Amino acid sequence: MGLAIHMAFSSWNWLLWLMVLACSEASSYVNESSNSTAQQAPDARFAASSSDPDERISVFELDYDYVQIPYEVTLWILLASLAKIGFHLYHKLPHLMPESCLLLIVGALVGGIIFGTHHKSPPVMDSSIYFLYLLPPIVLESGYFMPTRPFFENIGSILWWAGLGALINAFGIGLSLYFICQIKAFGLGDINLLQNLLFGSLISAVDPVAVLAVFEEARVNEQLYMMIFGEALLNDGISVVLYNILIAFTKMHKFEDIEPVDILAGCARFVIVGCGGVFFGIIFGFISAFITRFTQNISAIEPLIVFMFSYLSYLAAETLYLSGILAITACAVTMKKYVEENVSQTSYTTIKYFMKMLSSVSETLIFIFMGVSTIGKNHEWNWAFICFTLVFCQIWRAISVFTLFYVSNQFRTFPFSIKDQFIIFYSGVRGAGSFSLAFLLPLSLFPRKKLFVTATLVVTYFTVFFQGITIGPLVRYLDVRKTNKKESINEELHIRLMDHLKAGIEDVCGQWSHYQVRDKFKKFDHRYLRKILIRRNLPKSSIVSLYKKLEMKQAIEMVETGILTSAAFSTLYQPERIQGTKRLSPEDVESMRDILTRNMYQVRQRTLSYNKYSLKPQTSEKQAKEILIRRQNTLRESMRKGQSLPWGKPTGTKNFRYLSFPYSNPQSARREARAAEPTDDDGIHPGFQPLMFSAHSRAGSLQERRQTQAMIPMKSLHRGEKALSFSYRSNTSWEDHAGWGRRDAIRPKPLFYAVDEEYESGEQTEEEISATGTRWIAEHRRSREHYKSHSPLLHRK
Amino acid sequence: MGSRSSHAALIPDVDHIRRETGFSQASLLRLYHRFQALDREEKGYLSRLDLQQIGALAVNPLGDRIIDSFFPNGSQRVDFAGFARVLAHFRPVDEEDATIRDPKQPEPLNSRMNKLRFAFQLYDLDRDGKISRNEMLQVLRLMVGVQVTDEQLESITDRTVQEADEDGDGAVSFMEFTKSLEKMNIEQKMSIRILK
Numbered sequence: 001m002g003l004a005i006h007m008a009f010s011s012w013n014w015l016l017w018l019m020v021l022a023c024s025e026a027s028s029y030v031n032e033s034s035n036s037t038a039q040q041a042p043d044a045r046f047a048a049s050s051s052d053p054d055e056r057i058s059v060f061e062l063d064y065d066y067v068q069i070p071y072e073v074t075l076w077i078l079l080a081s082l083a084k085i086g087f088h089l090y091h092k093l094p095h096l097m098p099e100s101c102l103l104l105i106v107g108a109l110v111g112g113i114i115f116g117t118h119h120k121s122p123p124v125m126d127s128s129i130y131f132l133y134l135l136p137p138i139v140l141e142s143g144y145f146m147p148t149r150p151f152f153e154n155i156g157s158i159l160w161w162a163g164l165g166a167l168i169n170a171f172g173i174g175l176s177l178y179f180i181c182q183i184k185a186f187g188l189g190d191i192n193l194l195q196n197l198l199f200g201s202l203i204s205a206v207d208p209v210a211v212l213a214v215f216e217e218a219r220v221n222e223q224l225y226m227m228i229f230g231e232a233l234l235n236d237g238i239s240v241v242l243y244n245i246l247i248a249f250t251k252m253h254k255f256e257d258i259e260p261v262d263i264l265a266g267c268a269r270f271v272i273v274g275c276g277g278v279f280f281g282i283i284f285g286f287i288s289a290f291i292t293r294f295t296q297n298i299s300a301i302e303p304l305i306v307f308m309f310s311y312l313s314y315l316a317a318e319t320l321y322l323s324g325i326l327a328i329t330a331c332a333v334t335m336k337k338y339v340e341e342n343v344s345q346t347s348y349t350t351i352k353y354f355m356k357m358l359s360s361v362s363e364t365l366i367f368i369f370m371g372v373s374t375i376g377k378n379h380e381w382n383w384a385f386i387c388f389t390l391v392f393c394q395i396w397r398a399i400s401v402f403t404l405f406y407v408s409n410q411f412r413t414f415p416f417s418i419k420d421q422f423i424i425f426y427s428g429v430r431g432a433g434s435f436s437l438a439f440l441l442p443l444s445l446f447p448r449k450k451l452f453v454t455a456t457l458v459v460t461y462f463t464v465f466f467q468g469i470t471i472g473p474l475v476r477y478l479d480v481r482k483t484n485k486k487e488s489i490n491e492e493l494h495i496r497l498m499d500h501l502k503a504g505i506e507d508v509c510g511q512w513s514h515y516q517v518r519d520k521f522k523k524f525d526h527r528y529l530r531k532i533l534i535r536r537n538l539p540k541s542s543i544v545s546l547y548k549k550l551e552m553k554q555a556i557e558m559v560e561t562g563i564l565t566s567a568a569f570s571t572l573y574q575p576e577r578i579q580g581t582k583r584l585s586p587e588d589v590e591s592m593r594d595i596l597t598r599n600m601y602q603v604r605q606r607t608l609s610y611n612k613y614s615l616k617p618q619t620s621e622k623q624a625k626e627i628l629i630r631r632q633n634t635l636r637e638s639m640r641k642g643q644s645l646p647w648g649k650p651t652g653t654k655n656f657r658y659l660s661f662p663y664s665n666p667q668s669a670r671r672e673a674r675a676a677e678p679t680d681d682d683g684i685h686p687g688f689q690p691l692m693f694s695a696h697s698r699a700g701s702l703q704e705r706r707q708t709q710a711m712i713p714m715k716s717l718h719r720g721e722k723a724l725s726f727s728y729r730s731n732t733s734w735e736d737h738a739g740w741g742r743r744d745a746i747r748p749k750p751l752f753y754a755v756d757e758e759y760e761s762g763e764q765t766e767e768e769i770s771a772t773g774t775r776w777i778a779e780h781r782r783s784r785e786h787y788k789s790h791s792p793l794l795h796r797k
Numbered sequence: 798m799g800s801r802s803s804h805a806a807l808i809p810d811v812d813h814i815r816r817e818t819g820f821s822q823a824s825l826l827r828l829y830h831r832f833q834a835l836d837r838e839e840k841g842y843l844s845r846l847d848l849q850q851i852g853a854l855a856v857n858p859l860g861d862r863i864i865d866s867f868f869p870n871g872s873q874r875v876d877f878a879g880f881a882r883v884l885a886h887f888r889p890v891d892e893e894d895a896t897i898r899d900p901k902q903p904e905p906l907n908s909r910m911n912k913l914r915f916a917f918q919l920y921d922l923d924r925d926g927k928i929s930r931n932e933m934l935q936v937l938r939l940m941v942g943v944q945v946t947d948e949q950l951e952s953i954t955d956r957t958v959q960e961a962d963e964d965g966d967g968a969v970s971f972m973e974f975t976k977s978l979e980k981m982n983i984e985q986k987m988s989i990r991i992l993k
């Protein structure tokens with residue numbers, strides 16, 4: 001079967017490649033033929049026809065120059081997208097190598113084509129375009145999709161590691177290379193200290209997130225993910241800040257004039273630039289969150305607001321020579337929490353997707369540029385410099401990782417093991433950032449720019465291919481799984497049970513963190529920030545309710561077509577069968593094993609997972625639905641059996657129920673869910689009264705715990721007064737391949753109502769509630785809390 | 798963390814729990830905070846409902862059984878000692894502990910045997926010391942998606958019981974259970990890192 005897919009993949013891919021090659025060939029030929037007109041300005045096109053009165057009106061004209069730039073850029077992006085499609089068609093490939101590999105290959109291919117056809121590539125990449133247009137989306141995306149809670153829990157370690165690590169790497173590599181350059185034999189004497197330092201700073205910009213997808217199945221723990229993520233997030237910003245400062249130093253012309261005062265000023269500037277950027281970002285984040293509070297009637301502009309404010313924060317920071325990258329990151333982080341609750345469902349999806357799309361486009365373009373630069377004549381090769389660069393990159397990264405973590409381990413509650421540190425060291429893969437910085441070095445200040453570019457390219461290619469491909473097997477090897485042989489069915493079952501058990505107990509334990517600071521922030525957040533920044537009661541529109549009713553119909557159908565019928569439970573009551581001792585053939589065992597592997601529920605993973613390049617739709621949302629339906633059925637069954645409930649007098653205080661679900665807006669549900677956000681950490685939310693069962697669907701690779709879609713009202717009535725609520729948030733961690741999809745909760749059918757009417761009137765003690773679980777009741781609550789909202793059950797991406 | 802130690806005094810019976818479970822002071826404190834956080838109405842004990850509030854357990858196929866395991870002997874409340882006792886099963890096993898342990902003392906809660914016993918009780922609902930075929934079928938049903946037909950499930954169950962059952966009584970006793978898992982690294986599978 002794998003072979004068939006491979007065949008299909010390869011034939012498809014051949015088609016795609018051929019198509020694309022044909023396009024680029026066509027474009028290049030066209031360019032050659034219209035070379036003579038290449039010199040004319042675009043609007044000369046209009047002038048040309050009028051300047052020659054004798055010319056007939058031609059039936060068919062060709063003007064390539066007019067569209068050259070956008071045309072080629074579009075073609076490149078399209079090519080990269082097609083390659084990605086092909087990449088993912090063969091499902092084993094994303095496990096073997098990071099997607100950056102693919103992008104590099106595509107870039108090299110395009111570069112080859114362009115070089116081969118002597119085509120002049122459009123001047124897409126220059127300093128201002130890169131810093132103004134290409135870089136912000138990439139940074140915004142990584143800031144937005146960062147999981148906030150683990151980030152802030154580990155923020156000390158992350159800042160320590162990312163900040164100091166970048167500095168140590170930059171200065172270490174720079175200084176070492178300077179000493180190498182002093183050796184006359186290598187012919188590098190004209191590269192002074194500043195230039196070396198600059199090179200060090202740009203080569204230390206890593207992109208470790210690119211490799212995360214490769215080893216995530218190895219159950220790497222959450223802290224490790226956060227470190228890698230946090231480093232990726234802050235690393236770019238710090239490199240750029242350093243880069244700019246050093247360029248400013250270089251511009252001071254005379255190297256000898258640099259006094260300690262300047263160096264101190266440089267350090268101070270570093271700090272100010274960093275902190276100022278963050279400050280700006282936070283302000284803009286709050287402003288945009290505040291504005292989204294009022295956009296309920298024009299939800300179409302919500303994505304616009306989000307993007308424009310983030311971009312504005314970047315630009316505003318850049319105006320003052322502060323770090324735009326850190327600003328946009330801080331803006332994204334701040335804004336996310338509140339914006340998510342305020343915007344409508346579709347806006348939220350739009351924002352996510354658009355962000356991914358923009359960042360993907362930017363990155364693709366940069367990689368294509370890298371490819372174009374690779375295959376060209378702009379190289380200067382110097383064995384010594386390049387080899388030593390490679391060597392020093394690895395050495396200094398190792399030094400920085402092991403020393404910094406050694407120190408921070410003394411203060412951490414859960415220290416990082418050597419294995420973790422090794423993984424962090426090995427994930428130092430370079431990406432688009434360092435190449436861009438090298439490419440944009442001003443030639444006037446850096447006569448040996450080509451050497452730098454070449455060296456950067458070599459390092460990037462080496463790390464991406466070599467480290468990217470080998471990190472997967474390495475991590476799996478480090479995990480040292482002992483069971484290599486085939487397990488018996490028995491063992492498989494028990495192993496899976498234990499995994500589920502462990503995951504469940506981990507959930508009971510919750511997240512252990514520094515409670516105090518977090519709680520304080522949460523209190524502050526609740527009391528002040530949320531009141532200002534989050535919307536209030538949301539009006540229901542008829543369209544919304546209609547939509548929800550439709551969803552409900554689907555839910556009903558799903559349950560009724562027997563996802564879990566009571567027949568499934570009939571086996572519970574079967575009399576014991578006389579067990580014959582059949583000898584099962586190996587094929588039977590194999591088929592059993594197959595059935596088990598394919599059908600057993602996946603264990604909920606608590607580790608984070610993030611895929612930089614895609615928002616994978618969740619494929620196994622069914623799993624959650626099934627489990628939930630099953631639970632409800634069991635509870636219903638057990639209730640039917642009359643276990644326990646003294647459903648006595650009707651509850652006077654029962655709030656009135658709807659027989660058809662009143663759906664409020666998704667926002668409130670999400671807000672609910674947000675209010676229940678601690679639940680995902682602690683499993684509870686103090687004062688969170690009503691019954692809300694909001695399941696969160698989580699889009700696959702987003703580390704966003706988002707959405708909320710349907711809420712299943714589950715409620716147990718208490719003695720008249722309080723309604724205990726079952727607030728639940730399915731907090732599946734961000735998983736990529738093991739896919740937890742959007743977990744859409746299922747809505748109970750109205751049937752349940754009819755059935756449970758007789759039980760409705762009960763009141764019971766808390767103990768009994770816990771014994772029999774929950775009931776389906778729709779509850780109308782007061783004020784801003786707890787509306788049930790529903791969400792599209794079968795939410796299509 | 799220094800400021801936390803003063804709170805240790807708030808935990809009732811803290812020394813007794815420490816001896817029984819083997820948790821460190823810091824871990825116990827964290828567990829206590831967690832216990833308090835789960836116990837929303839500050840009753841001093843947890844009920845099933847409190848545990849059901851943990852959302853993630855609802856989509857765990859074994860969620861209900863895990864919750865039940867906190868309430869041994871049919872009680873409806875679990876106090877902090879009971880809570881810690883259950884969680885103590887998941888403490889990582891220290892290598893040194895195994896060798897210098899005093900053989901006269903009862904086995905620590907996180908020994909391999911005790912871990913297995915804990916897992917065993919997830920299967921054995923009627924607490925008769927054996928996993929009957931029916932109980933195995935129920936567990937399997939819980940853990941498997943709906944596409945699997947009943948016949949397939951039954952044959953898988955048969956096979957499972959058959960593999961482990963040595964004395965041919967059609968049920969898996971605890972010793973048989975242990976034996977069938979002797980090659981598995983239970984200590985690692987049933988240990989949670991943060992519970993040191």
